[in-house]
Amino acid sequence: MASDAIAKTDDESTRIQAQLLSGRRMRQLRENFTAYLFLAPAIILIFTFGIFPVFYAAYVSLYRWRIRQGEFQGLKNFVDAMGDIAYLLFFAVALALFAFVIITAVRMFRSAKEKEVPFSFLFLSLIPGGLLATGLALFLLRCITFFAMDIAIERGDARVLGSLGWGALLMVLGLVVSTYVQRLQHRVAARSAYTILPNFTGSAMVVVLLSSIAIVITRFTWVELNASERYEAAISRIGLVIAGLLLLAAAYAIWRWAMMQHSNLKTLGGILAAAALIGAGLFFALNWSTMSADADADFYNSLKITVFFSAGTVPIQLAIAVFLAYLLFQDVRGKALFRVIFFIPYMAPSVAAAGIFQVLFSARAESMANRLLTFLSFGNAEPLSWLQESKAAISILGQAFGLDSFAGIGFGPSLALIVIILYSIWVYVGYNTVIFLAGLGNIPGSLYEAAEIDGAGRWALFRHITLPLLSPITFLLSVLAVIGTFKAFNSIWVLRDNAALGTTDTASIYFFETFFRGSRFGYATSMAMVLFIIILTMTLIQNQVAEKRVHYG
Numbered sequence: 001m002a003s004d005a006i007a008k009t010d011d012e013s014t015r016i017q018a019q020l021l022s023g024r025r026m027r028q029l030r031e032n033f034t035a036y037l038f039l040a041p042a043i044i045l046i047f048t049f050g051i052f053p054v055f056y057a058a059y060v061s062l063y064r065w066r067i068r069q070g071e072f073q074g075l076k077n078f079v080d081a082m083g084d085i086a087y088l089l090f091f092a093v094a095l096a097l098f099a100f101v102i103i104t105a106v107r108m109f110r111s112a113k114e115k116e117v118p119f120s121f122l123f124l125s126l127i128p129g130g131l132l133a134t135g136l137a138l139f140l141l142r143c144i145t146f147f148a149m150d151i152a153i154e155r156g157d158a159r160v161l162g163s164l165g166w167g168a169l170l171m172v173l174g175l176v177v178s179t180y181v182q183r184l185q186h187r188v189a190a191r192s193a194y195t196i197l198p199n200f201t202g203s204a205m206v207v208v209l210l211s212s213i214a215i216v217i218t219r220f221t222w223v224e225l226n227a228s229e230r231y232e233a234a235i236s237r238i239g240l241v242i243a244g245l246l247l248l249a250a251a252y253a254i255w256r257w258a259m260m261q262h263s264n265l266k267t268l269g270g271i272l273a274a275a276a277l278i279g280a281g282l283f284f285a286l287n288w289s290t291m292s293a294d295a296d297a298d299f300y301n302s303l304k305i306t307v308f309f310s311a312g313t314v315p316i317q318l319a320i321a322v323f324l325a326y327l328l329f330q331d332v333r334g335k336a337l338f339r340v341i342f343f344i345p346y347m348a349p350s351v352a353a354a355g356i357f358q359v360l361f362s363a364r365a366e367s368m369a370n371r372l373l374t375f376l377s378f379g380n381a382e383p384l385s386w387l388q389e390s391k392a393a394i395s396i397l398g399q400a401f402g403l404d405s406f407a408g409i410g411f412g413p414s415l416a417l418i419v420i421i422l423y424s425i426w427v428y429v430g431y432n433t434v435i436f437l438a439g440l441g442n443i444p445g446s447l448y449e450a451a452e453i454d455g456a457g458r459w460a461l462f463r464h465i466t467l468p469l470l471s472p473i474t475f476l477l478s479v480l481a482v483i484g485t486f487k488a489f490n491s492i493w494v495l496r497d498n499a500a501l502g503t504t505d506t507a508s509i510y511f512f513e514t515f516f517r518g519s520r521f522g523y524a525t526s527m528a529m530v531l532f533i534i535i536l537t538m539t540l541i542q543n544q545v546a547e548k549r550v551h552y553g
Contacts, residue, residue: 052143052144054532055140055143055144056144056147057525057528057529057532058529059144059145060521060522060525061077061078061522061525061526061528061529062074062075062077062522063152063157063158063522064076064077064522065520065521065522065525066519066520066521066522067519067521068149068151068152069148069149069151069152069157069158070152070157070522071155071157072157072158073522074220074224075087075090075220075221075224077522077523077525077526078090078526078529078530079228079294080295080296080523081295081296081299081523081526081527081530082292082295082296082299082530083237083291083292083293083294083295084228084230084233084234084237084238084293084294085237085238085241085291085292085295087221087224087225087228087234087238088238088241088242089530089533090217090220090221091218091221093217093533094214094215094217094218094221095214097210097211097213097214097217098211098214100206100210101206101207101210101211101214104203104206104207104210105203105207107203108122108200108203108204108207109122111198111200112198112200115189115197115198116189117185117189117197117198118188118189121181121184121185121188121189121200122200122204124181124184124185125178125181125200125201125203125204126204126207126208127177127181128174128175128177128178128181128201128204128205129174129178129200129201129202129203129204129205129206129207129208130174130204130205130208131170131171131173131174131177132170132171132174132175132178132201132205133205133208133209133212134167134170135166135167135168135169135170135171135172135173135174136167136171136205136209137162137167137209137212138162138163138164138166138167138170139162139164139167139168139171140162140167141161141162142160142161142162142163142164142167143162143164144161144162145158145159145160145161145162146160148160174201174205178199178201181201182197182199182201185197230294233293237290237291237293240287240290240291241291243283244280244283244284244287244291247276247279247280247283248277248280250276251273251274251276251277251279251280252273254269254272254273254276255269255270255273257269258270258272258273298502298510299510299527301502301505302505302506302507302509302510302511303507303531303534305413305417305503305504305505305506305507306485306486306506306507306508308412308413308417309413309417309420309421309424309485309488309492309506310481310482310485310486312413312417312418312421313421313424313425313428313481313485314478314481314482314485316421316425317424317425317428317429317432317481318432318474318477318478318481320425320429320433321429321430321432321433321435321436321477322436322467322470322474324342324429324433324436325432325433325434325436325437325439325440326436326440326462326466328433328437329437329440329441339433339434339437341430342429342430342433342434343430343431343433343434344430345426345427345429345430346427346428346430346431348427350427350490350491350494351490351494353423353426353427353491354423354491354494354495355494357419357422357423357426357495358387358494358495361386361387361419362386363383363384363385363386363387363388364383365383367383367386369384369386369419370383370384370386373400376401377400377401377402380401380402381400381401382400384396384400384415385415385499386415386416386419387416387419387420387495387496387497387500387504388416388497388499388500389414389415389416389499389500390414390416390499390500390501390502390503391410391414391415392409392410392411392412392413392414392415393412393413393414393415393417393418394406394409394412395407395408395409395410396415397415413503414500414503414504416495416496416497416500416503416504417500417503417504419495420491420492420495420496420504423491423495424485424488424491427491428481428484432477432481435473435476435477436470436473436477438473439469439470439472439473440466440470442469443465443466443469443470447465447469448461448465451464451465468551469551471549471550471551472550472551475542475546475550478542479539479542482535482538482539482542483535483539486506486507486508486531486534486535486538487508487535488506488508489506489508489509489512492504492505492506492508492509493509493512496509507527507531508531510527511524511527511528511531512524514527
């Protein structure tokens with residue numbers, strides 16, 4: 001009898017489990033759970049090697065860190081590097097976070113309105129969103145401060161913050177509450193059992209987390225600014241920067257307005273926008289010494305060199321790659337061999353390839369570069385130092401070709417940096433060519449045939465068909481190239497020469513020197529965080545431009 005009762009109990013429990021795990025909702029739950037299990041390894045890797053290093057770098061940048069963790073310094077490292085502009089940078093970061101929060105909230109309200117979900121559920125979703133945000137914050141704080149040095153904790157300079165246990169508990173609780181809110185929302189707002197309604201928990205978590213971070217950054221920056229010994233000077237410098245940025249914003253607004261006109265106003269607006277842009281540039285140029293006072297001149301110089309390197313590399317290598325890809329896409333004999341030849345520099349070890357360039361651009365009179373220069377100048381040019389030359393390239397090359405009026409020009413990249421730019425173009429143009437070739441293969445031939453029937457020539461075909469349909473690939477390669485040039489290190493480190501007097505030291509090189517040779521971990525990390533913000537901002541701007549100019553067919 002006892003065995004029969006146990007068997008009946010087992011059958012009943014099996015039946016209840018089958019009921020619980022059946023139905024459309026439970027099927028979705030199982031599918032979501034399985035999907036997240038498959039994504040778990042990728043999420044762990046992205047967090048460990050992508051997200052966590054950024055937060056830990058931000059933590060290190062707030063301390064005086066010379067091999068060992070020192071006292072908490074707040075924004076001092078940033079102010080030492082950027083000057084008082086650092087305060088404006090952090091206010092701008094907080095403002096950007098607030099703007100993203102507002103955009104997310106507006107999207108939530110629009111989605112609720114479209115699906116006819118009562119707005120009360122938006123506010124109700126803040127409960128699980130707040131639990132998830134708090135749990136995630138506790139988890140991140142514990143992971144970051146886990147590496148706080150014991151000696152710094154003993155001195156009272158650092159503390160272990162957050163809690164893995166409480167963080168995990170709050171996140172699990174947030175998921176449970178989110179499930180309950182979602183079911184309640186479906187019961188109230190769903191028209192049928194198969195209606196799919198939006199889940200606002202993720203957006204609510206973003207709103208709570210980012211708004212909290214923005215408030216903390218704003219308050220922390222304001223406290224640091226008020227505690228500054230040069231508060232009044234900092235306010236005036238920040239005011240100058242804001243005035244210059246407003247001029248740039250006005251120029252952009254005028255240009256956008258002018259581009260929407262279809263009369264003489266378009267030309268007039270373009271002239272006004274150009275005038276405003278020139279005015280903003282002159283304003284920054286005339287007041288930059290005041291704006292950047294008390295800043296690290298070497299830091300800004302490294303950023304300037306980085307901009308020269310990126311601006312000289314990206315457009316030229318993309319233009320050459322498009323040209324080569326277009327030629328190789330035609331019916332040319334041996335084009336498969338040419339593809340391999342163009343791709344070899346990218347496959348070759350960077351150190352070996354850089355060594356070849358060192359030989360080609362040697363300071364010896366018999367080097368390949370100096371022989372070519374002598375030939376082009378009809379024997380009038382003296383041998384150049386190339387990688388050892390610190391003066392502006394336009395000045396040196398102008399004098400080499402007999403243009404003595406160029407001797408006084410001191411602005412622009414050095415001749416040594418030009419050689420490194422040529423090396424970067426040589427290495428990556430083959431890679432870009434192969435990618436463009438793949439893009440050309442995806443363009444339907446019927447488009448060219450129809451255009452040729454209408455009388456379009458080769459240039460018209462290239463201008464109105466090839467380039468627009470290659471724009472997604474061009475956008476991708478330009479984003480990767482800009483990010484890569486701003487982070488470039490290996491090739492520059494191998495080709496740089498002390499005789500160039502630091503004119504080839506991009507931001508990454510300067511940060512490396514400061515970090516490893518100067519052992520100023522906190523200071524170098526703060527500069528790296530600034531570069532990260534710059535790269536992120538440029539990427540977001542490129543994405544905004546791509547939304548209107550990239551044609552996806």
